[in-house]
Amino acid sequence: MTLQFPRMPEQITKAESRILDYISNNPEEFLLSSIGEVGEKLDVSGTTISRFVRRLGCGDYKELKRLVADQNISEGPAAKLMQTLHSEEAFTVNNWFLRQQMYLQKTLEGLEQEEFQKAVSALCSAHRVFIHAKSASSSLGQLLMFRLRRLGIQSVLLPSGGSEVLEGLSQAKAGDLVIMFSFSKLSQEGKMILGYRKEAGYQTLTFISRAFVPEEERADIQLFAYRGEAKEYHSMTAPAALVDALVVAVSEQMGEASVENLSHLYHMKKTYAPNR
Secondary structure, eight states, X not given: OOOOOSOOOSSOOHHHHHHHHHHHHOHHHHHTOOHHXXXXXXXXXXXXXXXXXXXXXXXXXXXXXXXXHHOOOOOSHHHHHHHHHTTSSSOOHHHHHHHHHHHHHHHXXXXXXXXXXXXXXXXXXXXXXXXXXXXXXXXXXHHXXXXXHHTTOOEEEOOSSTTHHHHHHTTOOTTOEEEEEOSSSOOHHHHHHHHHHHHHOOEEEEEEOOSOOOGGGOOSEEEEOOXXXXXXXXXXXXXXXXXXXXXXXXXXXXXXXXXXXXXXXXXXXXXXXXXX
């Protein structure tokens, strides 16, 4: 849900970004929550929320609630695409690439470096890597699996949906890593993956585009990638760049082992597939 405010500050803090993200993605829950309850959930003070409310141009918390309640915004892929196309005077490839630069910058600002390093270490130490990606994210899952296999990391692509996910997930054990792409909301398959991790003992890593994620939807490791506002066409530029950055960092940490794996693959191709 994309909200319109009397004014939007040019610069907002990480705490304010969490507040805005929470309100946009959980409007019904927000409308039923007091300022203290929201502050406790987001780990920010009531003073911070009140100050941000005023920076948005609202007189107080109650006025912000009325604004959220009154707005009825169209959703869905078609509406998002139309919103993106009409956000500029005319679409040009130059404007589009400039926008992607902004998405990459926002990703860099929202990405926790400690989480990124945890992801690198988890991939390097994992016995096996299971990847779940569906819909538009399936291309990212394929890319990640391809890159990891070239480094000699055993990677498996889980079925995209339904009970078949459980059939693949049943093979995951302690020492394995399960990766999923859960940008705007947690899918039913994502709930299965998080729900089964305690019993199986595997670690979880998720790619998100939300500044706030409820505790029950949190993976062990979370990597943030900005894809645009809720009502915009959702770009895959930043997530794809983040996948490649992760693979390069893993390769560097593996050191000579990654070079040996790539060299071995190269010689196999020369020997057994000379025409390729």
